[in-house]
Amino acid sequence: MDRPIRVVVAKPGLDGHDRGAKVVARALRDAGMEVIYTGLRQTPEQIVETAIQEDADCVAMSILSGAHNHLFPRVVNLLREKGAEDILVVGGGVIPEDDIPGLISSGIAGIFTPGTPTSVTIDFIKANIKRK
Amino acid sequence: MDIKAGLLKKDKRAAARLISMMENGEAEAVQIIKECYSMTGNARIIGITGPPGAGKSTVTDKLAKQLRKEGKQVGIVAVDPTSPFTGGAILGDRVRMTDLSCDPGVFIRSMGTRGALGGLSKAAHGAVKVLDIFGMDYIFIETVGVGQSEIDIVKLADTVVMVMVPGLGDDIQAIKAGIMEIGDIFAVNKSDRDGAERTAAEIEAMLDFNRSEEYRPPVLNIVARDNEGIEELLELIENHWDYQEKSGSYDQRKIRRLRTEIMDIFKDAVMKTVYDLSEDTNIIDELAQKVMDKQLDPYSASDRLMDEFTKKRLYNC
Numbered sequence: 001m002d003r004p005i006r007v008v009v010a011k012p013g014l015d016g017h018d019r020g021a022k023v024v025a026r027a028l029r030d031a032g033m034e035v036i037y038t039g040l041r042q043t044p045e046q047i048v049e050t051a052i053q054e055d056a057d058c059v060a061m062s063i064l065s066g067a068h069n070h071l072f073p074r075v076v077n078l079l080r081e082k083g084a085e086d087i088l089v090v091g092g093g094v095i096p097e098d099d100i101p102g103l104i105s106s107g108i109a110g111i112f113t114p115g116t117p118t119s120v121t122i123d124f125i126k127a128n129i130k131r132k
Numbered sequence: 133m134d135i136k137a138g139l140l141k142k143d144k145r146a147a148a149r150l151i152s153m154m155e156n157g158e159a160e161a162v163q164i165i166k167e168c169y170s171m172t173g174n175a176r177i178i179g180i181t182g183p184p185g186a187g188k189s190t191v192t193d194k195l196a197k198q199l200r201k202e203g204k205q206v207g208i209v210a211v212d213p214t215s216p217f218t219g220g221a222i223l224g225d226r227v228r229m230t231d232l233s234c235d236p237g238v239f240i241r242s243m244g245t246r247g248a249l250g251g252l253s254k255a256a257h258g259a260v261k262v263l264d265i266f267g268m269d270y271i272f273i274e275t276v277g278v279g280q281s282e283i284d285i286v287k288l289a290d291t292v293v294m295v296m297v298p299g300l301g302d303d304i305q306a307i308k309a310g311i312m313e314i315g316d317i318f319a320v321n322k323s324d325r326d327g328a329e330r331t332a333a334e335i336e337a338m339l340d341f342n343r344s345e346e347y348r349p350p351v352l353n354i355v356a357r358d359n360e361g362i363e364e365l366l367e368l369i370e371n372h373w374d375y376q377e378k379s380g381s382y383d384q385r386k387i388r389r390l391r392t393e394i395m396d397i398f399k400d401a402v403m404k405t406v407y408d409l410s411e412d413t414n415i416i417d418e419l420a421q422k423v424m425d426k427q428l429d430p431y432s433a434s435d436r437l438m439d440e441f442t443k444k445r446l447y448n449c
Binding site: 002003004006026028030031032034035036037038039042043046049050052054055082083 | 144145148149151152155156214215218219220221222223224226227230233234239240241242246
């Protein structure tokens with residue numbers, strides 16, 4: 001693939017802890033990806049609109065506030081509504097093991113919790129984006 | 133997705149995809165632009181440049197919001213540096229423009245420089261054309277603040293706003309070639325800080341030396357974060373536009389830009405042929421080896437390459 005993968009890194013909801021998101025953003029950049037870093041307090045609508053305007057291959061969200069079961073699927077559904085279901089959606093943060101199957105079945109392709117090496121996330125994104 | 137139809141129907145997804153295709157140098161994208169070129173020329177293109185940390189993204193955000201109040205449609209192309217080592221980039225300008233994300237009258241696209249050295253990616257031209265065809269009234273291009281030679285922005289913008297900031301070292305920074313010669317308007321941002329008056333005065337002093345033309349770039353103190361001076365800045369942008377129209381300098385400037393653009397596109401096409409050549413035939417490796425073995429000098433090697441290139445263009449195109 002001779003073009004950089006474009007990833008939107010976003011923090012939905014009212015969660016101000018962005019160190020993890022920044023670590024992932026830097027790792028993705030070092031892996032040759034273009035990271036559109038949107039910052040804190042994004043609504044699902046803002047994240048989806050950003051992903052569309054930026055023609056993103058992937059949306060990577062970080063939540064440490066516990067609101068993932070609501071916010072992650074909302075982003076997936078909005079992407080579908082806008083005809084952008086080919087955008088890969090992944091997430092990370094403070095997400096209990098028990099919640100992961102539910103998130104996967106609602107359309108989040110991968111969940112990467114604290115301790116996951118960034119290389120795992122990078123390889124996953126590279127392997128699973130829809131457009132080559 | 134029918135990209136062209138989508139673009140003409142003002143579907144943002146199609147426009148976004150077309151911008152990507154232009155970035156990736158896809159022939160289909162160029163074809164669409166060729167077919168729609170007569171639809172360009174309506175948008176006013178404003179370059180926002182200046183040193184890193186001056187507040188370019190915030191200024192762009194505030195100007196866009198002001199224009200939205202006036203019912204204008206606004207496109208923003210925000211360029212950030214691509215790592216020369218990894219090819220990746222953190223495109224973080226959108227962080228300053230969060231409120232605008234969901235505004236239907238705004239389209240924001242972040243781009244990496246992808247190897248270009250002058251603060252702008254080559255594909256920025258393509259992105260501007262797409263947004264122009266899409267129907268934007270104003271298009272802001274925000275460049276990487278390389279600090280000394282934001283030359284690329286002049287190739288693209290009708291008006292260049294140089295965003296400066298007080299206390300960035302001595303006046304020598306201000307007079308280095310490039311900065312003073314390309315600004316049509318100078319905005320001293322964060323002017324609530326110490327040294328703002330002095331910075332503005334230094335810029336005025338440099339302008340006294342550098343300019344003998346009819347149009348003297350104005351210098352304005354603003355505090356973008358607090359929306360101070362933004363309406364005035366927009367007025368100065370309008371004034372510059374009026375001046376260009378009335379004096380005829382708009383056409384002169386535009387013709388110069390088009391000349392440069394044609395040459396740049398041509399240079400890229402030539403290089404592409406050379407890369408294709410070197411992929412097919414190893415010729416550059418062979419020539420390098422011959423020079424290494426002192427069978428050839430580099431200049432003669434280049435002559436040989438020129439012969440192969442000409443043959444390829446004559447018989448293979």
